[in-house]
Amino acid sequence: MYQTDTEVAIPSYALAPDVNTGSRIFTVNKANCIVNYRLEDFLIPHRKGYYFCAFVKDGSTRHWIDMTPYKLKPNTFYFTVPHQVHLKEEAKPLTGMTLCFTDDFLALEENSLLRQLPIIQNPDNGHELILNDADVLFIEDMLEKIYAENKAHGNWQQSMLMGYMRILFIYLSRLYTEQFSQKDTAQDRVVLKRYLSKIEEHYTDYHEVSAYADMLNISAGYLSELVKEQSGKPAIAHIHDRLMLETKRLLFHTDQSIKEIAFSLGFEDASYFNRFFKRLSDQTPAGYRKQIREMYH
Known part of the structure; x- marks a missing residue:
């Protein structure tokens, strides 16, 4: 991924390899209630050179996206797109799951649908989806399926992952449209x-x-x-x-x-x-x- 002149002053971090597959374009992980940030990581602005999604089951970490502070809330879904500026203000134990992927992942032919979805394009510059009980159950179940499939290395793994990803992100895009713009996406x-x-x-x-x-x-x-x-x-x-x-x-x-x-x-x-x-x-x-x-x- 190229880096523009405006990003030189604010470092941009590439996606770390997935712990199960070694992939540098797609990762899925579980947050385990352990806070392992170094002190020097805090209050340092940076960009993520990839799409970052987090389902927070429990926790209250405080961070910034661009110029807006967020206090993470339980049973909430957070998302950002590349080039936005992140800053950690504090970190407390949390549980949940994170899902990250790059533009190269979206460029794969089988993922062309994902790139068109509202939550990926993010025209309203949103970062937080409020979930009801049914949303929590559905999203948590889909993330668990994605995590298990990514770890299993079974036959037709890529096709299964892509199927789960499409279902999850279409669902999230419906929530996005309801909560942000209600704009026509035709x-x-x-x-x-x-x-x-x-x-x-x-x-x-x-x-x-x-x-x-x-x-x-x-x-x-x-x-x-x-x-x-x-x-x-x-x-x-x-x-x-x-x-x-x-x-x-x-x-x-x-x-x-x-x-x-x-x-x-x-x-x-x-x-x-x-x-x-x-x-x-x-x-x-x-x-x-x-x-x-x-x-x-």
């Missing part, structure tokens, strides 16, 4: 999905809608019309939102100068970057950094 949103995917790949290089229209082989006007219709927001707003999110991550989690942040995000003029940020947030970058750090430190 075929008529395919242009929006492709547009957002291109922004995620190239937001540090291209800041204009026309550049993404060229990548998608359609006119800028037509792209703008479709994106506004499918998302309710102007096409340029999605580019600006992604730039603002990354700017806030770097202002909060690093000590890079404003000029360094501006250049890493593709702004050639730091003064223009300051005006851009202030226009969208009513604060200068320096003002935002001071305020957010005073609020949470």
